[in-house]
Amino acid sequence: MLYYTLKRLGVAVLVAITVSVLSFSMIYLSGDPAVALAGEGASNEDIENVRRVYGFDRPIILQYGSWLVQALQGNLGHSNYLKAPVASVIFERLPTTMLLGACSLAFALLLAIPLGVVAAIKPNSILDRIALSVAVVGQAMPSFWFALTLILWLGITWRLLPITGTASWKNFIMPSMALGYYLTPAVMRLTRAGMLDVLSSDYIRTARAKGLRPMTVLFKHALRNAIIPVVSLAAVQFGFMLGGSIVIETIFAINGLGYLAWESIQRADLPMMQAIVLVLSIFYILLTFLADMLNAFLDPRIRVA
C-alpha cells in the first residue's frame, strides 16, 4: 500500500510540474507580455522599460525557475487590474467554488448511483427506462440552458429559491443542480453497467448461497465492486465541473473562482488567469490522486499493482 501510494504520488508530482510549465507558458502564448502590460499607445521605450522591470528580458528558463520558486512560496504574482496579490484574491474566492463543487458532486452522486443501482436490479424494466431517460436528457441538455430553466421555474415563476448570490445555503441549490446534473448521466450509466456485471458474478451467488439478505448482497457485496470505475470517473468529471463552474457561477452571480476567471478574461488580467489555471489544475491532480487512494481502499487488488 505504501509503495502504491508513493508511486501515485510520484506521478501526481510529475503531472503537477508539467502543468506548471504549461501554465507559465500561457503568458507567452498570448503574445508579447510586455506589449500587453504597457498598454495601448505605449512607446518602444516604455515597452522596453516594462520588459526590464518585469524581468521578461531574462532567459525563459530563469523566468520559469523564479516564477516556480515564488509560486511554491504562495506568491502567484500581482494582478495589474485589481492591484492586489493574485494569491490572496484566489484564496478568498476558492472556498465558494469548492463548496459549489462539493454540493454539485453530492447532488450528482446521490441522484446517479441509486438510479444506476435500481436500473441494474431490474434491467429493461420501467424504472430502467426512466433512469435511461434521465441520463439521455442530461447528456443532451447544455448546462447553461438548464440553469436558465431552473431560474425561470424555481426562481421566478414559483419563487422557491433565490436566483443570485451566496447569502445562504438556499443559494447553492440551483447552481449545484445545474452543475451536478452534467455529471449524472455518465455516473448513472457506469453504475448500472458495473452493477449488472457484478450481480452476475460468482461471488454474488456465493453471498446468496450463504443466505445473506438481499440488501446485504446488494450494498455490501455488489455495490463496492461496481463503484470502483465510478470513483475514477467522478474524479475526472469533477475536474471538468470546476471548469464548468465558470458558466454556472457567471449565470448565478456567485463570487467564486469561475466568476473570477470570467472577469479576468474580460480584463486581460494575465497573472490572474495564469494562477487560476494553475490552482484548478493542482486541484484536479489532487482529486485524481484521492480517487486512486479511494479505489485502492475499495479494491485490495489495486494496492499491489
Add this chain to the structure above:
Amino acid sequence: MPENSHSKRVLEVKRLNVEIPVPTGLLRPVQDVSLHVDRGETLCVVGESGCGKSLTSLAIMDLLPTKAKRACDEMRLSGDTVFDIGERAMSDIRGDRMSMIFQEPMTSLNPAYTIGNQLVEALQRHRNVSKAQARDRAIYLLEKVGITAAASRLGQYPHQLSGGLRQRVMIAMALMCGPDLIIADEPTTALDVTIQAQILHLLSDLQREFQMGMILITHDLGVVARIADRVAVMYAGQVVETGTAEQIFNAPQHPYTRGLLDCIPIPGKTKRGARLGAIPGIVPSLVGHMSGCHFASRCPQAHEGCETGDIELLPTAQPGHVCRCLLTQTPGTPVHETEGAAS
C-alpha cells in the same frame, strides 16, 4: 420403509423440473428429477456437461437465474418443505441448514473483503453470536480444512490465496453453520490434479465427521468410485439410473451408464492396449417436449417402443436400484409414487 430411516433423510426431492424460455421455445434442462440423501451419505450425481447436474443443485438451493422457472412435487429438507416458501424463509435456510460449494474457487469469493470477513458474516447472518465467537469458529474450521496459520489467514484477501486454498476457504464457509446438507458442484474441476485428490478426501472426511448429507456433482467417474455411497446418473436432463455405488459400477443397467463406464479405463478390468469405448452421436436438444427415451437416438439396443411415451424411473431386480429403461424394467409402479423405492 421403516420409520427410523425416514428421520435420517436429509433431502427428498420428487419430480423436480426446470424450464428456461429461450428464443426457439422452452428449454427443459431438468426433467422429473427425483433424489434423496440420508444423513452421513454421499450421493454422487454424474453425467456429461449440460445434462442438468448443476441446474438441479441450483434449483434445490433456489439460486437459479431469474429467467429459469422450477416446479416440483415435493422438496423436503430434514422433513420440512423447502419449496416455494418465499425468498425470506429460503434465505434463512441457505447457508444454515444447507450450503453449497461451487466449481470456480477463483471467482467465488468477493475480491473486496478479507476471507475472515466473508467467513464471519456467514455465521453471524444465521446465529446470534459475537464477532469474536464467529472468528473462533472460522479459525477452527480453517484448521479443519487444512489451512495452516489459520488466524493470520483471516486478514488475507482472496487474491493472496491459491486456487486450492480458496476452495478450502469455500468449504470452511459452507460448514460455518453446521449444515445438514452440503452440495458440492464440481468442486475440484478448476483445480490442479494433485490438489483435486486432497480436496475430495477432505470433503469426504468432513462429511463423515460431521455426519452431513452430501451431494457431489461431478463428471469424473474416478471420483465417484472413490467416495460415493450412492450414485445418480443423469442424461439429457433426467436421472436415468440410481443405485448404490456398487450396483452402478458392478451391474449397470442403463445402456447410457454402461456406455459411460466403457469410456474409462478400470485397472484389472480394461485389457492393456484395448480401445476405450465411446458413445456415438450427440446429446439431443432439450427445447420443447420430447417423447420416449432421451438416449434412444444413441442407444445400441433401442427399439421402436423406446421412441414413444414417457419412460418412468422403475425399480430393477436389485433393491434400491432404479433405472429409466424399457429393457431392464420389471413390471411395477413408477418410483415417484412408491415412497422411498429408490433407497
